[in-house]
Amino acid sequence: NAGVTQTPKFQVLKTGQSMTLQCAQDMNHNSMYWYRQDPGMGLRLIYYSASEGTTDKGEVPNGYNVSRLNKREFSLRLESAAPSQTSVYFCASSAPGTGFAFFGQGTRLTVV
Amino acid sequence: DAKTTQPPSMDCAEGRAANLPCNHSTISGNEYVYWYRQIHSQGPQYIIHGLKNNETNEMASLIITEDRKSSTLILPHATLRDTAVYYCIVLITGGGNKLTFGTGTQLKVEL
Numbered sequence: 567n568a569g570v571t572q573t574p575k576f577q578v579l580k581t582g583q584s585m586t587l588q589c590a591q592d593m594n595h596n597s598m599y600w601y602r603q604d605p606g607m608g609l610r611l612i613y614y615s616a617s618e619g620t621t622d623k624g625e626v627p628n629g630y631n632v633s634r635l636n637k638r639e640f641s642l643r644l645e646s647a648a649p650s651q652t653s654v655y656f657c658a659s660s661a662p663g664t665g666f667a668f669f670g671q672g673t674r675l676t677v678v
Numbered sequence: 679d680a681k682t683t684q685p686p687s688m689d690c691a692e693g694r695a696a697n698l699p700c701n702h703s704t705i706s707g708n709e710y711v712y713w714y715r716q717i718h719s720q721g722p723q724y725i726i727h728g729l730k731n732n733e734t735n736e737m738a739s740l741i742i743t744e745d746r747k748s749s750t751l752i753l754p755h756a757t758l759r760d761t762a763v764y765y766c767i768v769l770i771t772g773g774g775n776k777l778t779f780g781t782g783t784q785l786k787v788e789l
Contacts, residue, residue, distance in 0.1 A: 609716075664775070670721055
């Protein structure tokens with residue numbers, strides 16, 4: 567049972583490049599989340615999706631877009647990467663109507 | 679969702695109980711208290727949650743005050759592997775729950 571899988575694990579981008587971070591869960595969860603964590607800081611919510619077909623902004627959505635492709639997959643896109651987006655990105659999913667969430671192993675993104 | 683306040687850091691001797699406090703004075707009647715921990719840059723891990731009764735599982739105990747304005751996570755016999763950042767979150771469950779984290783408490787367990 568894989569849980570929450572994020573790809574890639576590491577990525578280096580040049581300023582202005584675009585990329586998509588992929589996330590998939592196999593637990594049939596309705597809710598999915600994208601967070602970023604800067605060094606020494608807590609997690610900040612970028613976007614979340616309460617169910618398939620819905621997405622909503624979190625605390626720090628600027629510079630990002632998301633797609634809830636189906637119930638399993640929730641992707642995060644950086645259209646024009648900036649050095650300020652250097653961070654560790656975590657995807658998570660939770661069972662319907664609960665805060666009991668499972669997290670992926672993280673994607674370490676560096677923008678130079 | 680109600681905001682939470684946690685001390686930024688705590689120390690604990692290995693084998694002793696670690697008591698991590700959390701204030702959530704604006705909690706509403708249908709908000710649960712959840713605890714997560716994050717060990718050195720891994721993804722956060724769920725520990726325990728409760729509404730108003732005390733809860734215990736194989737990882738920890740959760741004590742919620744009668745007025746629900748604060749809670750304490752208890753790790754009964756802390757080990758070096760419990761060194762982590764611990765996050766207290768209050769959350770309305772049901773529907774589109776938005777799971778947001780604060781800055782947490784850095785717990786350091788020492789010999």
